Amino acid sequence: MIPQDIINQIIEKVNIAEVIAEYIPVLPDGTGFKSVCPFHNDTNPSMKISPSKKIFKCFSCGAGGNVIQFVSRYENISFIDACVKLAQKIGISIENNTDPNYESKKKLYQILSESNEFYKFYLHNSDEGKLALKYLLDRGIDEEIIEAFDIGLAPSEKDYLYQALNAKEFGVIDQIESGMIRKEKNDSYIDTFRSRIMFPIKDLNNRVVGFSGRVYLPGDKSPKYINSNENLIFHKSELLYNYSNANEHARRENYVFVFEGFMDVIAAYKAGIKASVATMGTAFTKQHLKALNALTNKVILCFDGDQAGINATSKAAAVFSSENKIPYAVQIPEGLDPDEYLKKYGADKLNKFLLENQVNVYEYIYNIAKADLILDDVVSVQRFKEKVFNFLKNTNNTIKEFYLNKLSVDLGLDPTMIVSDFGLSLTEKPKVIENVPVKSLTVSNKKKIPTKIYRALDILVIHSISSKEKFKLFFCDHNYKLSIADFSEYLDIFTRIAEIYSTKEKIDINELKNGLLEESPAISLLEKILNNKMNDVNNELEFKQCVETIDNYSLKEYARAKLLGALEDDDLVNDYFAILKSWITIQ
Numbered sequence: 245m246i247p248q249d250i251i252n253q254i255i256e257k258v259n260i261a262e263v264i265a266e267y268i269p270v271l272p273d274g275t276g277f278k279s280v281c282p283f284h285n286d287t288n289p290s291m292k293i294s295p296s297k298k299i300f301k302c303f304s305c306g307a308g309g310n311v312i313q314f315v316s317r318y319e320n321i322s323f324i325d326a327c328v329k330l331a332q333k334i335g336i337s338i339e340n341n342t343d344p345n346y347e348s349k350k351k352l353y354q355i356l357s358e359s360n361e362f363y364k365f366y367l368h369n370s371d372e373g374k375l376a377l378k379y380l381l382d383r384g385i386d387e388e389i390i391e392a393f394d395i396g397l398a399p400s401e402k403d404y405l406y407q408a409l410n411a412k413e414f415g416v417i418d419q420i421e422s423g424m425i426r427k428e429k430n431d432s433y434i435d436t437f438r439s440r441i442m443f444p445i446k447d448l449n450n451r452v453v454g455f456s457g458r459v460y461l462p463g464d465k466s467p468k469y470i471n472s473n474e475n476l477i478f479h480k481s482e483l484l485y486n487y488s489n490a491n492e493h494a495r496r497e498n499y500v501f502v503f504e505g506f507m508d509v510i511a512a513y514k515a516g517i518k519a520s521v522a523t524m525g526t527a528f529t530k531q532h533l534k535a536l537n538a539l540t541n542k543v544i545l546c547f548d549g550d551q552a553g554i555n556a557t558s559k560a561a562a563v564f565s566s567e568n569k570i571p572y573a574v575q576i577p578e579g580l581d582p583d584e585y586l587k588k589y590g591a592d593k594l595n596k597f598l599l600e601n602q603v604n605v606y607e608y609i610y611n612i613a614k615a616d617l618i619l620d621d622v623v624s625v626q627r628f629k630e631k632v633f634n635f636l637k638n639t640n641n642t643i644k645e646f647y648l649n650k651l652s653v654d655l656g657l658d659p660t661m662i663v664s665d666f667g668l669s670l671t672e673k674p675k676v677i678e679n680v681p682v683k684s685l686t687v688s689n690k691k692k693i694p695t696k697i698y699r700a701l702d703i704l705v706i707h708s709i710s711s712k713e714k715f716k717l718f719f720c721d722h723n724y725k726l727s728i729a730d731f732s733e734y735l736d737i738f739t740r741i742a743e744i745y746s747t748k749e750k751i752d753i754n755e756l757k758n759g760l761l762e763e764s765p766a767i768s769l770l771e772k773i774l775n776n777k778m779n780d781v782n783n784e785l786e787f788k789q790c791v792e793t794i795d796n797y798s799l800k801e802y803a804r805a806k807l808l809g810a811l812e813d814d815d816l817v818n819d820y821f822a823i824l825k826s827w828i829t830i831q
């Protein structure tokens with residue numbers, strides 16, 4: 245714990261107005277100062293700062309307190325960390341030793357910091373270093389970047405770092421725990437990183453906690469990168485590479501880029517974008533968001549342009565959405581990452597691209613989903629709708645309405661249909677009740693879908709698996725409008741069947757099962773259908789009747805959705821009657 249006496253000294257001696265002015269603009273106001281409050285969405289200077297009373301107070305949102313509370317809240321750090329930071333300003337050195345692992349961690353921080361100094365020295369003061377510097381320079385990493393990112397070199401000799409750490413009297417157990425040194429079988433000790441360019445990885449408080457080492461010698465066949473292992477101080481999921489360096493730039497520019505890898509951060513730096521960080525190859529977490537929130541409200545995600553990068557962006561968007569925030573996203577073209585883009589097109593192009601191609605993350609996800617859309621292919625339309633519905637689930641009503649509208653325009657479908665489908669997709673999926681002798685699947689659903697519909701779909705699944713011709717006849721030649729929410733398991737199965745038939749003439753049951761998600765409702769449904777002895781693939785009459793049943797049902801449901809929307813829209817009423825007529829003729 246920090247003694248109360250020190251806390252009092254900090255509050256007493258630190259000028260609260262000066263400290264706040266380091267973070268946000270402050271204006272004179274009577275005997276004190278005022279400022280736009282950073283803790284709520286403020287446009288007027290609602291926050292008063294009183295250097296004489298040593299407090300701040302927002303008269304709009306109620307935020308207030310002393311200077312330690314301000315720093316802790318603004319930087320999203322603990323009260324104790326804020327004390328440690330502020331104590332430095334008045335020349336008091338205090339250490340946060342409330343952590344039970346404090347002593348062990350302290351040793352590790354020292355070893356990592358010492359190793360970093362050693363590597364930097366070695367890069368600039370050895371023959372190997374000359375080679376490495378040339379290698380770096382050839383790749384556009386000049387002295388300025390080497391210094392900004394604290395880049396160093398691990399010697400090829402097996403234990404130079406070990407010797408250096410011994411000279412500083414670090415215990416061998418701590419050295420091993422730090423991950424920098426390893427014990428060999430013959431009880432000797434070797435450096436973990438050898439003949440590698442060393443990129444230190446720092447935590448949010450600018451302490452070195454680990455390294456990424458890259459090979460640089462021609463013909464070196466070992467893995468391109470080696471990273472430190474997780475330990476007491478190295479937790480990848482909590483780190484943002486370059487956070488401390490990006491801090492002041494992000495506050496000034498009022499944006500921060502988030503990349504996937506540290507080489508992307510260096511590429512962005514070369515392109516003149518210094519407000520950038522990278523997740524260390526892990527998923528974006530709430531902790532990351534918290535740290536970025538302390539810098540700026542505008543976060544721009546720029547993950548790799550491949551499928552993994554797109555998925556990572558969607559997942560990150562969900563983290564933001566849980567805090568009611570919307571990030572921006574940039575998609576680098578041609579599936580490249582920023583570093584590759586820089587190599588191909590140069591720094592100016594990368595700068596321009598990153599700054600001019602930001603869209604909100606929903607637009608990004610929508611556009612990517614749409615890129616695969618084939619309008620006259622029902623499977624493709626289905627997939628597109630599912631993807632859009634999926635990301636909309638976690639968003640607010642404005643965003644939902646905006647993108648449902650957009651979806652209806654892009655698909656050329658009636659908005660009420662889309663809204664109705666989406667509404668249904670939010671309700672619980674129908675549950676297959678276990679252990680019912682499968683004459684037809686019993687389903688609980690508030691729309692009360694007749695059991696004969698499920699029965700018909702069961703039979704159509706069996707026929708579809710048995711013959712490509714029949715599947716085409718049933719699934720492709722009819723313009724079904726089955727709602728995703730009511731029939732998602734069936735649509736999963738049919739979509740998979742369509743995929744297999746697009747390249748093959750016959751369905752292999754195992755391939756079909758493997759294509760469905762493990763333990764998904766679609767899998768259990770498929771198994772029940774396959775196990776039902778009453779299903780007969782040779783009963784052609786039954787097949788035709790089932791096709792008709794589904795035809796009629798889907799048209800009827802479509803008409804129903806139209807009718808629901810038609811109450812508010814004259815055009816739709818006309819539409820509705822047209823549909824209704826065709827429905828009556830069929831019946």
Ligand SMILES: [Zn+2]
Pocket residue numbers: 281282283284286290291302303304305306307
């Ligand atoms: Zn406020």
